[in-house]
Each structure stands twice: as structure tokens, then as C-alpha cells.
Amino acid sequence: MLQLLSGHKPHESLIEAQNKANLAGDYTTMKFGTKAVHAGVEPDPSTGAIMTPIYQTSTFVQVAPGDHNGYEYGRTHNPTRTALQTSMAALEGGKHGICFASGMAATDTICKLLRPGDEVISTNDLYGGTFRLFTGVYEKYGIKFHFLPIKDGADLASHVNEKTKLIWLETPTNPTLSLVDIASVCAAVKDKEIKVVVDNTFATPYLQQPLSLGADVVVHSATKYIGGHSDSVMGAIVTSDDVLAERFYYFQNAAGAIPGPQDCFLILRGIKTLHIRMEQHCKNAAVIADMLAAHPKVNKVNYPGHSSHTGHEIAKKQMRLPGGMLSFSLASDSVDAAFELMKSLKVFALAESLGGVESLIGHPATMTHASIPLEERKKTGVLDSLIRLSVGIEDVDDLVADLKQALDKIA
Ligand SMILES: *Cc1c(COP(=O)(O)O)cnc(C)c1O
Numbered sequence: 472m473l474q475l476l477s478g479h480k481p482h483e484s485l486i487e488a489q490n491k492a493n494l495a496g497d498y499t500t501m502k503f504g505t506k507a508v509h510a511g512v513e514p515d516p517s518t519g520a521i522m523t524p525i526y527q528t529s530t531f532v533q534v535a536p537g538d539h540n541g542y543e544y545g546r547t548h549n550p551t552r553t554a555l556q557t558s559m560a561a562l563e564g565g566k567h568g569i570c571f572a573s574g575m576a577a578t579d580t581i582c583k584l585l586r587p588g589d590e591v592i593s594t595n596d597l598y599g600g601t602f603r604l605f606t607g608v609y610e611k612y613g614i615k616f617h618f619l620p621i622k623d624g625a626d627l628a629s630h631v632n633e634k635t636k637l638i639w640l641e642t643p644t645n646p647t648l649s650l651v652d653i654a655s656v657c658a659a660v661k662d663k664e665i666k667v668v669v670d671n672t673f674a675t676p677y678l679q680q681p682l683s684l685g686a687d688v689v690v691h692s693a694t695k696y697i698g699g700h701s702d703s704v705m706g707a708i709v710t711s712d713d714v715l716a717e718r719f720y721y722f723q724n725a726a727g728a729i730p731g732p733q734d735c736f737l738i739l740r741g742i743k744t745l746h747i748r749m750e751q752h753c754k755n756a757a758v759i760a761d762m763l764a765a766h767p768k769v770n771k772v773n774y775p776g777h778s779s780h781t782g783h784e785i786a787k788k789q790m791r792l793p794g795g796m797l798s799f800s801l802a803s804d805s806v807d808a809a810f811e812l813m814k815s816l817k818v819f820a821l822a823e824s825l826g827g828v829e830s831l832i833g834h835p836a837t838m839t840h841a842s843i844p845l846e847e848r849k850k851t852g853v854l855d856s857l858i859r860l861s862v863g864i865e866d867v868d869d870l871v872a873d874l875k876q877a878l879d880k881i882a
Pocket residue numbers: 573574575576598600601641645670672673691692693694695704705706
């Protein structure tokens with residue numbers, strides 16, 4: 472009986488209740504693919520339904536005040552959400568999974584740990600929405616953000632002080648696919664009261680497990696690879712730190728940025744094929760990266776699987792495979808050429824987002840990174856002609872042919 476938080480006592484803390492759901496199944500000994508299919512998802516105790524139902528309800532009937540099955544109100548708990556949270560925790564090898572209405576809601580929840588005067592050190596080429604949240608929302612509460620080109624722990628030394636509370640890492644980064652040595656950064660602040668957060672959206676837990684490398688918190692836009700079908704928006708936090716988890720469950724309930732049960736169901740369904748999809752994304756991306764690198768109209772390819780990439784050695788150390796994302800700039804670094812190429816594609820669709828089964832193409836300078844000032848953008852290599860690919864799981868021959876015919880069209 473996983474979905475029912477059975478044995479729940481009145482006024483039991485949220486964390487104790489979710490712990491019971493997590494511990495009902497021991498997923499720690501399972502291999503990744505088995506966890507992806509099974510973690511958190513047990514036959515429904517009331518009907519035997521093999522899939523966790525969509526509990527589309529806002530409230531739960533109590534036998535007497537405070538006497539219930541662990542579910543009182545839909546903001547606080549929902550069985551479909553419990554299943555997803557258990558699954559996310561298992562995939563990342565963490566104790567606690569806490570899900571949110573979006574990746575940004577999850578990121579926002581982590582920021583709620585901060586107080587005026589606190590400082591955060593972050594990678595400088597990070598997701599545009601995260602940059603916007605830090606500078607557009609939290610700076611005005613007196614929190615200071617430092618954006619640095621971080622490769623490893625040595626890059627932090629001169630910036631860490633007694634006010635530093637969080638290190639915020641994204642690896643691989645968006646859209647230049649730069650890598651950060653997670654273990655090295657964690658080791659550098661190990662003896663300090665500083666928490667390391669890793670946005671693991673690009674890699675997914677199949678390719679990279681930050682908690683096992685020493686990170687305290689993993690955050691996801693599960694909208695992307697985790698869900699994998701471009702049909703819902705979802706965020707998740709995973710941690711093994713009980714104190715932090717208690718805070719996150721508290722914020723989840725207090726601030727209420729919760730995901731709906733239908734979205735939890737869709738993400739759970741996506742997770743079942745995460746390992747298979749990631750293998751194919753990575754295979755296809757490797758073929759495309761090689762083709763682009765050899766193409767005369769391409770200037771530079773950013774792909775961690777190439778030995779020429781600055782993060783190649785780090786990728787080999789901390790990632791199972793180099794991932795399904797890559798970006799490239801054109802020999803003629805012009806916006807016009809980039810637009811011409813994108814317009815000519817037939818299989819790749821022009822859209823924001825990434826990580827779905829279908830291949831997407833994007834122009835960071837005018838799309839995902841439009842909210843980042845030009846000056847910051849250029850510093851991090853987001854050139855005018857930079858094109859980002861989220862390589863899908865279609866037949867790679869069709870993807871290569873599509874890119875080749877589009878490259879032929881540009882001057
Ligand atoms: C999309 C994305 C986010 C934000 O997630 P949403 O689900 O869109 O709110 C955060 N980080 C990265 C790396 C992303 O790609």
C-alpha cells in the first residue's frame with residue numbers, strides 16, 4: 472500500500488508521512504531501468520489498478536477529525552503526487568522527492584531558504600529563467616548573486632565568504648554545454664555551511680547523479696527529459712538532507728506551487744521509458760555532432776562527447792553518456808543565416824524547451840536567452856548565430872538529412 476500513507480497519525484509531520492511512502496518499497500538495490508518502471512508505482516490498494524490512478528480530488532474524507540489515511544487536502548498531499556515524488560527520489564538516489572508546478576517553482580522553493588544578506592554563487596551561463604528569478608525577484612529581498620564561469624572547486628575559492636549560503640550549478644549548461652566538475656565543487660565547500668544545488672535537467676539522473684557526487688540538492692525541470700513527451704510542465708527537488716527536505720515540504724504546502732494530479736500521472740508515465748529514451752537521444756546526438764563538426768558551413772560545435780570540447784574530461788568522469796543536447800554556430804556568424812537555416816528545417820521543429828521525443832531547434836539569443844543582457848550573453852558564448860538542438864529519438868538518418876538540406880540553403 473504505497474499510495475495510502477497508512478498508519479498516519481494525526482498531526483504527523485509532512486516529512487514523516489512522505490517517508491512512510493518512500494520506505495514502503497526499497498528501491499535502493501534496484502538498477503536504474505527497474506526503478507524507472509517501478510519506483511513509487513504499486514498496484515492501487517483499493518482496486519488493484521496496476522497504474523497509479525489520477526486522484527482528481529481536492530479533499531479526502533476523514534473518519535473523525537484528524538483520523539484519516541494520511542491525506543487531508545489536495546495542496547498538502549495527493550496520492551498521484553506521492554507516487555511521482557517517490558519515483559523522483561529513487562531515480563536520483565535520494566531520500567526525498569518534492570514536486571512542483573514547474574521547474575521554476577522548484578527553483579523558487581530552494582531560493583526561499585535564503586535570508587536578506589545571504590549570498591549565492593552561480594554558474595554564469597545558466598538557464599535564462601533561473602537568471603531572471605535570481606535577479607528579477609530575489610535580488611530585491613537583499614540576496615546577492617554572483618555569476619561566475621565555474622569549472623571546478625578552484626574557481627570558487629576567492630568568492631566564498633561567510634555570507635555564502637548556496638552554490639548553484641547547472642551542468643551541462645544551457646546552451647553552450649559547458650561542464651562543471653560537481654565532485655570538485657562539493658569537495659571545496661565540504662567543511663562549510665554551504666549547500667550545493669545542481670540543476671540536473673539536461674543530464675537527467677540516468678546520465679548523472681549529483682547527490683552521489685556530494686551535492687546536497689538536485690533540482691529538475693521535469694518538463695524536459697524526465698517527462699519526455701512535451702505534454703506537461705513539472706518541477707522536482709530531490710535531497711537526502713532531512714532538514715532541507717522538511718523545509719521544502721513546508722514551502723510546498725505553505726506557498727502551494729503544487730503540480731496537478733493529471734500532470735503527475737503524465738510525468739510518471741514518461742519516467743517509465745527514461746532510460747530507453749536517453750540512450751537513443753545520446754546515440755542520435757553523437758551522429759549529428761560528428762556530421763556538423765565536419766560540415767564547412769559550421770563554425771563550432773558544442774558537444775561534450777567531442778574531445779575538442781572543454782568539458783570532455785569532466786563528462787567522462789561524471790556522466791554515463793554525453794547527452795542529447797548540442798549547439799553550434801555558423802561559419803558566417805549572422806542572425807540571418809541562423810534564421811534561414813531554422814526556417815528550412817522540416818523534421819526539427821522551432822520551439823523553446825527540450826528533452827521531448829521529437830527533435831527541436833532553438834535560437835538562444837532571441838528565444839531562451841532573450842532575458843539575459845547582451846553583455847552577459849556574449850561573455851558566455853551565446854553568439855548571434857548559435858543554434859541549439861534538442862535531438863529527439865526519431866530515425867537519425869532523417870535528422871541528418873534534414874540538417875544537411877537546411878545547411879545547403881544558407882549562403
Ligand atoms: C526549462 C528549464 C528550467 C525551468 O523549468 P520549467 O519547467 O520550464 O519551469 C530550469 N532549468 C533548466 C536547465 C531548464 O531547461
